[in-house]
Every structure is written in structure tokens, then in C-alpha cells.
Amino acid sequence: xxxxxxxxxxxxxxxxxxxxxxxxxxxxxxxxxxxxxxxxxxxxxxxxxxxxxxxxxxxxxxxxxxxxxxxxxxxxxxxxxxxxxxxxxxxxxxxxxxxxxxxxxxxxxxxxxxxxxxxxxxxxxxxxxxxxxxxxxxxxxxxxxxxxxxxxxxxxxxxxxxxxxxxxxxxxxxxxxxxxxxxxxxxxxxxxxxxxxxxxxxxxxxxxxxxxxxxxxxxxxxxxxxxxxxxxxxxx
Numbered sequence: 001x002x003x004x005x006x007x008x009x010x011x012x013x014x015x016x017x018x019x020x021x022x023x024x025x026x027x028x029x030x031x032x033x034x035x036x037x038x039x040x041x042x043x044x045x046x047x048x049x050x051x052x053x054x055x056x057x058x059x060x061x062x063x064x065x066x067x068x069x070x071x072x073x074x075x076x077x078x079x080x081x082x083x084x085x086x087x088x089x090x091x092x093x094x095x096x097x098x099x100x101x102x103x104x105x106x107x108x109x110x111x112x113x114x115x116x117x118x119x120x121x122x123x124x125x126x127x128x129x130x131x132x133x134x135x136x137x138x139x140x141x142x143x144x145x146x147x148x149x150x151x152x153x154x155x156x157x158x159x160x161x162x163x164x165x166x167x168x169x170x171x172x173x174x175x176x177x178x179x180x181x182x183x184x185x186x187x188x189x190x191x192x193x194x195x196x197x198x199x200x201x202x203x204x205x206x207x208x209x210x211x212x213x214x215x216x217x218x219x220x221x222x223x224x225x226x227x228x229x230x231x232x233x234x235x236x
Contacts (some may be wrong), residue, residue, distance in 0.1 A: 002181055011215040013073050015048050016166050017055050018158060021139060023063045026052070026084070027156055027166050031076030033111060049080040066137060068168030068214075069153035070096045072111040079117050086121050087137055089145065090129035091152035093118065100151070130154065144204070146170035147193040157204045165205040169214040171198050177208050
């Protein structure tokens with residue numbers, strides 16, 4: 001909020017891969033359904049199951065997918081990873097598989113095909129419901145509830161050396177974090193909660209520089225990956 005109205009930037013759609021402890025964990029799953037390409041001018045698209053191969057991981061080697069929130073560009077790739085267990089906030093699942101589609105509900109940005117697949121995963125014992133704030137999902141990885149970008153979004157603290165917070169859409173851009181301004185995707189009554197969560201993310205990570213926003217192309221400049229896989233050598 002408060003950015004010059006004449007300024008335009010390209011945003012990115014990202015998934016984040018966390019490896020360690022015998023797991024390959026995706027934070028968010030991207031998208032691939034054709035309807036969204038008709039609605040948005042998407043360029044240079046790489047399907048999420050192809051993207052993980054750039055990091056040396058096959059789609060069936062992804063063990064878990066943690067979903068930040070149910071919007072189409074974050075939930076829409078869960079069907080591309082056939083062995084992954086999906087983690088989502090319990091209240092997010094409850095709302096978007098029920099009340100959101102009733103009169104007076106809000107399902108803007110939610111793909112019904114994604115919701116149906118979530119329900120299917122639940123019947124196949126491949127869905128785990130996260131119960132609220134500050135929950136350890138895996139050793140060294142904790143989930144925190146965000147500022148209601150959707151009904152109950154979440155972000156991750158990865159307790160490495162150093163720590164990082166993966167914000168997803170709880171912080172859209174580095175500019176939001178550095179200027180302590182809310183993202184325009186939050187309604188005005190939720191701006192204070194969004195800013196408060198950004199401050200909390202910086203505290204959890206130990207530095208605002210180690211909070212990774214959801215749609216900022218600058219993160220690829222800060223953390224370049226080109227050629228990284230090619231230089232890896234298999235263990236002897």
C-alpha cells in the first residue's frame with residue numbers, strides 16, 4: 001500500500017524446496033490448470049513437477065507439501081506429486097471445503113478442482129491438518145498462522161543456521177517488509193494484522209533479510225541457483 005500507482009513490476013510464482021532429514025518438502029505447490037493461463041498473462045512458465053527436477057529431485061521423491069493457503073497459485077500443483085503428504089491449516093481446509101461455497105461465503109481465487117483433490121487426499125490418508133499457530137511439523141520446521149490473506153493462511157520457520165522464514169503471501173514483496181507496509185491483497189481492516197505478522201516473521205528469522213516473500217523476483221537475485229545442481233557430485 002502507498003506505492004506509486006504508475007509503477008508496475010512483474011511478480012513471480014514460486015515454490016520452495018526444503019531438503020533434509022530424509023525428506024523433500026515443498027512449501028506450496030504452484031499451479032498448472034489451463035483456466036488460470038487464460039485469466040493471467042503468465043510468461044516463462046515451468047510446471048512445478050519439472051521445476052523440482054532442476055534441484056535434482058524427482059516428483060515422486062517429494063515426501064511432503066506444506067500449503068501456505070488455498071489460492072490457485074499455491075495449492076494447484078498438489079496432484080503433480082504422487083507420493084506427497086499435504087499439510088494445510090485445519091481451519092483453512094474446513095472453510096474452503098464447506099462454508100466458502102455457501103451463500104455469503106468467499107471463495108475468490110480458490111479453484112474447485114483443487115478443493116476436490118484436497119478432499120480426495122483426505123480420504124486416501126495423504127492429508128494432515130495443522131492445528132493453529134506455532135506448530136512443529138518436522139524437526140526444525142514450524143508453522144505459524146498469518147494475517148488472514150485467506151481464511152487461515154500460514155508461513156514456515158526453517159530453523160537452520162541461519163534461520164529463515166518462508167512467508168509466502170503473508171509478505172508479497174521485500175518492499176513490504178522493509179517499509180513495514182501491508183500488501184494490497186489484504187483488505188484495509190486487516191492491514192495492521194499483516195504488518196504485525198511481518199514484524200513477527202523478522203523476529204523469528206532473526207533478521208528481516210532472512211524473510212522470503214511470496215512474489216518478489218528479487219529473491220532469485222539474492223539466492224541464485226543457476227548451475228548449482230550441475231556442480232553437485234554424487235557421494236562415493
